[in-house]
Amino acid sequence: xxxxxxxxxxxxxxxxxxxxxxxxxxxxxxxxxxxxxxxxxxxxxxxxxxxxxxxxxxxxxxxxxxxxxxxxxxxxxxxxxxxxxxxxxxxxxxxxxxxxxxxxxxxxxxxxxxxxxxxxxxxxxxxxxxxxxxxxxxxxxxxxxxxxxxxxxxxxxxxxxxxxxxxxxxxxxxxxxxxxxxxxxxxxxxxxxxxxxxxxxxxxxxxxxxxxxxxxxxxxxxxxxxxxxxxxxxxxxxxxxxxxxxxxxxxxxxxxxxxxxxxxxxxxxxxxxxxxxxxxxxxxxxxxxxxxxxxxxxxxxxxxxxxxxxxxxxxxxxxxxxxxxxxxxxxxxxxxxxxxxxxxxxxxxxxxxxxxxxxxxxxxxxxxxxxxxxxxxxxxxxxxxxxxxxxxxxxxxxxxxxxxxxxxxxxxxxxxxxxxxxxxxxxxxxxxxxxxxxxxxxxxxxxxxxxxxxxxxxxxxxxxxxxxxxxxxxxxxxxxxxxxxxxxxxxxxxxxxxxxxxxxxxxxxxxxxxxxxxxxxxxxxxxxxxxxxxxxxxxxx
Amino acid sequence: xxxxxxxxxxxxxxxxxxxxxxxxxxxxxxxxxxxxxxxxxxxxxxxxxxxxxxxxxxxxxxxxxxxxxxxxxxxxxxxxxxxxxxxxxxxxxxxxxxxxxxxxxxxxxxxxxxxxxxxxxxxxxxxxxxxxxxxxxxxxxxxxxxxxxxxxxxxxxxxxxxxxxxxxxxxxxxxxxxxxxxxxxxxxxxxxxxxxxxxxxxxxxxxxxxxxxxxxxxxxxxx
Amino acid sequence: xxxxxxxxxxxxxxxxxxxxxxxxxxxxxxxxxxxxxxxxxxxxxxxxxxxxxxxxxxxxxxxxxxxxxxxxxxxxxxxxxxxxxxxxxxxxxx
Numbered sequence: 001x002x003x004x005x006x007x008x009x010x011x012x013x014x015x016x017x018x019x020x021x022x023x024x025x026x027x028x029x030x031x032x033x034x035x036x037x038x039x040x041x042x043x044x045x046x047x048x049x050x051x052x053x054x055x056x057x058x059x060x061x062x063x064x065x066x067x068x069x070x071x072x073x074x075x076x077x078x079x080x081x082x083x084x085x086x087x088x089x090x091x092x093x094x095x096x097x098x099x100x101x102x103x104x105x106x107x108x109x110x111x112x113x114x115x116x117x118x119x120x121x122x123x124x125x126x127x128x129x130x131x132x133x134x135x136x137x138x139x140x141x142x143x144x145x146x147x148x149x150x151x152x153x154x155x156x157x158x159x160x161x162x163x164x165x166x167x168x169x170x171x172x173x174x175x176x177x178x179x180x181x182x183x184x185x186x187x188x189x190x191x192x193x194x195x196x197x198x199x200x201x202x203x204x205x206x207x208x209x210x211x212x213x214x215x216x217x218x219x220x221x222x223x224x225x226x227x228x229x230x231x232x233x234x235x236x237x238x239x240x241x242x243x244x245x246x247x248x249x250x251x252x253x254x255x256x257x258x259x260x261x262x263x264x265x266x267x268x269x270x271x272x273x274x275x276x277x278x279x280x281x282x283x284x285x286x287x288x289x290x291x292x293x294x295x296x297x298x299x300x301x302x303x304x305x306x307x308x309x310x311x312x313x314x315x316x317x318x319x320x321x322x323x324x325x326x327x328x329x330x331x332x333x334x335x336x337x338x339x340x341x342x343x344x345x346x347x348x349x350x351x352x353x354x355x356x357x358x359x360x361x362x363x364x365x366x367x368x369x370x371x372x373x374x375x376x377x378x379x380x381x382x383x384x385x386x387x388x389x390x391x392x393x394x395x396x397x398x399x400x401x402x403x404x405x406x407x408x409x410x411x412x413x414x415x416x417x418x419x420x421x422x423x424x425x426x427x428x429x430x431x432x433x434x435x436x437x438x439x440x441x442x443x444x445x446x447x448x449x450x451x452x453x454x455x456x457x458x459x460x461x462x463x464x465x466x467x468x469x470x471x472x473x474x475x476x477x478x479x480x481x482x483x484x485x486x487x488x489x490x491x492x493x494x495x496x497x498x499x500x501x502x503x504x505x506x507x508x509x510x511x512x513x514x515x516x517x518x519x520x521x522x523x524x525x526x527x528x529x530x531x532x533x534x535x536x537x538x539x540x541x
Numbered sequence: 542x543x544x545x546x547x548x549x550x551x552x553x554x555x556x557x558x559x560x561x562x563x564x565x566x567x568x569x570x571x572x573x574x575x576x577x578x579x580x581x582x583x584x585x586x587x588x589x590x591x592x593x594x595x596x597x598x599x600x601x602x603x604x605x606x607x608x609x610x611x612x613x614x615x616x617x618x619x620x621x622x623x624x625x626x627x628x629x630x631x632x633x634x635x636x637x638x639x640x641x642x643x644x645x646x647x648x649x650x651x652x653x654x655x656x657x658x659x660x661x662x663x664x665x666x667x668x669x670x671x672x673x674x675x676x677x678x679x680x681x682x683x684x685x686x687x688x689x690x691x692x693x694x695x696x697x698x699x700x701x702x703x704x705x706x707x708x709x710x711x712x713x714x715x716x717x718x719x720x721x722x723x724x725x726x727x728x729x730x731x732x733x734x735x736x737x738x739x740x741x742x743x744x745x746x747x748x749x750x751x752x753x754x755x756x757x758x759x760x761x762x763x764x
Numbered sequence: 765x766x767x768x769x770x771x772x773x774x775x776x777x778x779x780x781x782x783x784x785x786x787x788x789x790x791x792x793x794x795x796x797x798x799x800x801x802x803x804x805x806x807x808x809x810x811x812x813x814x815x816x817x818x819x820x821x822x823x824x825x826x827x828x829x830x831x832x833x834x835x836x837x838x839x840x841x842x843x844x845x846x847x848x849x850x851x852x853x854x855x856x857x858x
Contacts, residue, residue, distance in 0.1 A: 107556035109566045175573045182829065183566040184556070210840045213577040217584035221697060229674035230693035232588055237673075237686035237693075243591055246848045247584050297843055301851065313851035520558075565827075572830050576837040583841045590845060591852055613790040617783055624779040627820045634769050741820045748812045751786075752805035756793035760801065 011414070011511040026111035027514060032097035033412070034118050035088060040481075042084040042125060047474065049077035054436075054470040057463045062454040070453040071138035072154065078141030083163050084125050086397055087170055087255065090262035091177070091208075092121070094404045095201045097412060099177060101505040102195050104186025104523065106515045109179040113172050120169035127162030131155035140451065142252070145233040145244040149225040157226055160219045167212045167219075170258070174208030177201055186504070188523035195503055195527045196285055200265025203289035207254045207261070207296060215251035218244065242308050249300035257296040259393055260360075261289055263400030264331055267353055270403055271335045273501045274350035275342025278528040281334045288327035295324045302371050306380045314373050321371035328364050332357060347499070348422035352403025355430045359395025363388060366441065381451070384444025390437045402429070402480065409484065410498045414510045415491030421483045429476035435469025502528050552729035564731055571735045575742050578705075582746055585698050589753060592694065596687040601758030603679060603691035606671065608662060612755035615658045616747065622651035623744045630737040636727030641720050645733075648740065649713045652706055659703055663696075672696070695754055702750060705743045712736045768825040778819045785812050 012029045015021075022030060053073050056064045065073065100108050108114050131137055137159045139148040148156050181202045185194075222244070224230040231237040233244045272279050279285055301309060301317030335357060344350070366388040370376045379385060410416050439462040444450075448459050455463070497506040508517050525532050549555045557563040593600045629644035665671075670678045671692055679688040716736055719725065725733060789808040797804060818824045823831065 105556065109556065110570060111554075111556060113570075171577055175570055175577075178573055179566050179570045182569060183562055209573055209577055210580055210836070213579075213581035214584045214844065217581045217701075220701070221585075221588070224693075224697060228696075229672075230697055231673055231686075231689050232693045232697065234686075234690075237689045238592075238596060238684070239690055239693075240591065240595075242851075243588060243848075246851065247587070250584075250844055250848075297840065298847065301847065304851075309851045310854040310857065312854035312857060313847075316850060317847075515555075568826075569829065569833070572833045576833060576840075579837040579841055580844070583844055586841075587845050587848055590849065594849075594852065609790065609793070613786060616786045620779065620782045620786065623782075623816060623820055624775060627775050628772070631769060631772070631775070738821055741816050745813050745816055748816070749809050752789055752793070752809050756789065756801075756805055758801075759793040760796040 009509055010513060011509060012514045013413075013511050015514045024115075026107070026115060028100050028108050028111065028114055029097050029412075029512065029516075031111075031114050031118055032093050035092040035096060035121070038118070038122060038125070039085050039088055039093065042080050043477075045129075046077055046080035046085055047477065049073050049080065050470065051474065053077060054467040056453050057455075058460075058467050060455050060457050060460050060463075065453070067453065068138065069136075071140075071451070072136035074451055075137050075140050076132055079128060079137070079159060079163070081393075082141055082255070082259075083166050084121070084128060086259045086393055087166075088121055088173070089259070089397065090266060090401050090404065091201060091204055091258075092117070092169075092173055094266065094401070094408060095177065095197075095204075095262055096173070098408060098505050099198055099201050100180060100184065101508070101512065101516050102198050102503055103181065103184060103189050104504045104517065104521045105180060105184035106517070106520070108176045109184055110176050114176055117169040117172040117176070120172070121166050124162045124164070124166030124169065127158050127165065131158035131162065134158070142248060143219075143222060143244075144248075145222065145225075145241045146235055149222055149233055150236075157223050160223050164216055164219045164223075167216050170208050171212045174205035174212075177205040178209065181205075186521050186523055189504075190523075192283060192286070193523055193526050194286075196268035196279060196282070196289070197262075197265040199286040200261045200268070200289045203293040204258055204261045204265075206290075206293045207258050210297070211251040211254040211258075214247055215255075218247040218251070242304065245304050245307055245309075246300070249303045250297070253300040253303060254293075254296040256389070256392065257292055259397045261292060263356065263397045264289065266400040266404035266407075267331075267335060267356055269501075269503070270349045270353040270400075270407055271338050272528045273407070273499050274347060274353070275339050275344045276530050277338050277342040278526075278530075279334060280337035280340075281330075282527070285331055285334050288330045291327040292324060295320070295327065299324055299371075302376070305373055305376045318371060318373040318376075322368065325364065325368055325371075332361055332364075348417070348419060348426055349403045349407035351423060351426040351430075352399050352406065355426065355433075356396055356399040356403065359391050359399060359433065363391030363395055366391065379444055381449055382444035383440040383448045383450055386450050387437045387440035387444060390440070395433055395437070399429070399433075402426075405480075405484075407499070408505075409487070410494030411505055411510045411512070413488055413491070414494055415487045416494050416498065417480075417487045417491060418483050421479060425476050425479035425483075428472060428479065432469050432472030432474075432476050436466050436473050437469070439463070439465045439469075500530075502530060502532065551724065552731075560728070567731050567735060571738050575738065578742060578746075582698075582701070585694065585701070586749070586753075589694050589698070592687075592690050593757070596684065596690065599682050599684045599687040600691050602682045603688045603695075604754060604757035605759065606669070606679060607695075607755050608665070609755045609759060611658055611662055612751050615655050616751045618651050618655045618658070619744050619747050622648045622655070623741050625651060626737050626740045630730075630733055633725060633730035633733040634727065636725075636730075638720060638723065638725070641725070641730075641733065642717055645713055645717045645720065649710060649717070652710050652713065656703060656706055656710070659699065663699075666692070666696075698750055698754065702743065702746050705746070709736070709740050709743055712739065768822070770819070770822075774819065778815050782812055782815055785815075 012027055022034065025031060056062065056070060062070065096114065134155050137154045137156055139152050139156060143160065181198060221232050225233060231239055233239045233241050235241055268279050268285060299317060299321040301313055302321045305314050370379060370385055370388055406417060406422055443459055443462045448455055494510045496508065496510050504521055507521060552560045553563060625644045625647040629641050629648060632640035632644060670676050673689040673693045677685060677689050679685065682688055713736065716733060785808050789805055792804055793801065823834065
C-alpha cells in the first residue's frame, strides 16, 4: 500500500494482525469495528424479514406465506432490528469508537468489560438465530402474556434468552460509558466543554443501566412461567397480564430513547461542523438529553391505553407523554437555529442530518397524536403506529447512524468515501424511506391494523406503494456497503481532519494510534470553537 | 510511536493515569452495577406489591405456611456473613493477608449455611405440595390459584436471591485463592472491596425479602 | 472512602444492632398492630438497610457521586412502583 508518509505510522489497525489480535483485543476502536460488523450482519437479517413482509403485503389475500409464518416474520423482524441492531447501533459502534477519543482518554474505563459486552451481544444473537433456524417465534417482539407464556408453541424461551444476554451487553456498555465520562476526562475537559455527542451517550447510558434490568427480570419471569410452572402473569391463577405490559414498557419505552438519543448526539456534531457554528444553546441541548432520559421513564403507560389499564392512569400517562415533546422540540429548534446564518456545506453527512431533522419532526409530531388518549384509542395497533415509530427509528436513528458513519469514516479508516456515490445513496434512502412509510400513515388512519397479512382490497394501492418504496430503500442500503468497502483500498487519504472539525478525535492521526493520542491533550476551550481549529490545523499527512 | 504506555500493574491498568483514578472508577462501576441489581429485583418487588394488595387474605395464609423461625435464623446467618465480610475488607485495607483469608472463609461458610437452610426449606415445599404446578395444594384457602401466585413469587424471589448467593460464593472462593496467592496488598485490595459491596447488597435484598415473605399476617387474624 | 478505616468496635456495634433488629421484627410480627404491622416491618427493614449501606458498604465515607447514584436507584425504583400502582389503585374508580 502506498502512503504519503515516508514510513507508515503505527495505528490501531496495523498494531496487530490475525484473528486473535481482533477477538482478544481490548482496544475500544477495534471493538467498535467488531460491533460494526455484527450489527451490519443483523441489520441485513432483519432486512430480509422486512423484505418478505413487504412482498407478502403486495397482495391483499395473503398468498405468499401462511398466517403462522407471517406472524413469525414480523416478530423476528422486530426482535432482530430492535435488540440486535438499533439498541447497540450508534452507542456500540460510533460511541465506543469516539466517546473515549472525544474526552481525551486512552480507552474506556473497563476495556475487558467492553470486549465482554461484544461477546454477550454475539452469544445473545446466536440464541436468537438458533430460535429462528429451529422454527421461529411468533409472539410479536413484545412477548405479551398470556400468549407468550401459555399458548405460543414456538421458540419463545430461546429468543427471550438471547434478548436477556444481549441486554447484559447493553447494560455493560452503559456502565462503561458512565464511568468513563465521570473518571476518564482529559485535563481541562470540563462537563460543559464536552461535545454534545458525549452528553447524549451519557444520557443514553443512564437509560441502559436503569431500564434494561427490568426487562431482564420480566424475561426471566416469562421463561420461568413456561419452564417451571411459575404463574406470575397467569390469569388462570389470578395473575395480571397487564402487569407484564407495565414491566415490559418500563424498559421498552425508554429503549426508544436508547435508540434516538445517540442519534441526536450525532446530529449535534454534524449540524455544527457543516454549518461551522457553535451549537445554538449548547447547555440547553446538553440538558435536554438528560431531560429526555428522565422523562422517558414516566410515560410508558401510553402503550397500555387500550389494554385494561385504569382510565385515570391513562390520563396521567397521556399528560406526562406530552412533556417528552419539550426537550425533543428544543433540540430540533436549536439545530435549526444553528443553521441560521451558518456557512452550510452539503456534504453527505449533512444530507443525512437534514433528512433526520425532517423525518424526526414528522415522527415526533405523530408521536403526539398517539400520546393523546382519545386519538390513540382510534389508531392503536394500526399502521399509523407502525409508520410513526419507523419515522423515529429508521428516519431518525438509522439516518443519523449513516450520517455519523460517513462523517467519521475517514477517521476510522483513514480513507474518504466517494462523495458522489454517497450523496446518491443518501438521496435514494430518503426517497425510498418516505415512499415506504408515508403511505402507512394513511393506511393506519383508514383502519389497516398492524400484524395482518390479509386485508381489504381497497388498501392494496397504498401497500403496493409502500413495497415499491421498500425496494428503493433496499438499494439505498446496499450502496454504502459497496462503496465503503471500495474506499478501504481506493479511497483518497483523509488526513487527520478532513472536515476541519473541532473535537479531540480530529487532533490525532487517521486512523488513530493504538492509544488514541501520542500525548494526552489538555483542553483549553469549549466544544465547537471553530476559530481555534484554523490555528491548530494539523498538516495533512 | 511517541507515547510511553506505562508499565501495566494490577493497581494501575494502562488506560488510567493514577491508581486513585482506577480505584474510583472501579468503585463507581460497582455501584452502577448495584443500581442495575436494584432495578432487577425491583421488578419482582413490584409484582409482589401489586398481588399482595390484590389478594391480601390468600397472601397472609400462604405466608403463614412458611417457617418464620428458619427465615429469622437465615437472616441472622446472612447478617453475620456481612459482618465477617466487612472485617475481611478491613483486613484488606490493612494488608493483613492471613486475616483476610480467615474472614473470607468464614463468610463463605456462612453463605453456605444460608444456602443449606434455603435448600432445606425448598425441599419442604416440594413435600408439602407448595410448589406451583398441577400438584399444588395449600390447606386453609379456597383460592388455590392465588396461593400459587404467592409461591410463584416466593420461588422467583428467593431463587434469584439464592442464585446471587451462589455467584457470590464463587467470587469469594476466587478471592480466597487470589489472596492466598498474594495478589493483594494494602495498596491494592479493590477486588475484595468490590465483592464486599456485592455481598452486602445481596444481604440487603434478603433484609427485605424476610419480612415481606415470612412475616405477613403472623399474628393470625383468621385463616 | 479512600484510606478510611473504621474500627472493629464500630462494625461490631452495627452487627449487634442488626441482629437485635432482626429479633425485634420477628417478634413484633406476632403482635396484632393492624395495618401498622406492615409499616413497622418495612421501617425496620429500611433501618437495617441503612445500617448496612452506611457502615458495611462505607457509604458514609463515600463521595457525593456514590450517594447520587444510590439516590438515583431509589428514585427510579419509586417511579416504577408508584406509577404502576397508580394504575392498580385507580382501576376500581370508574
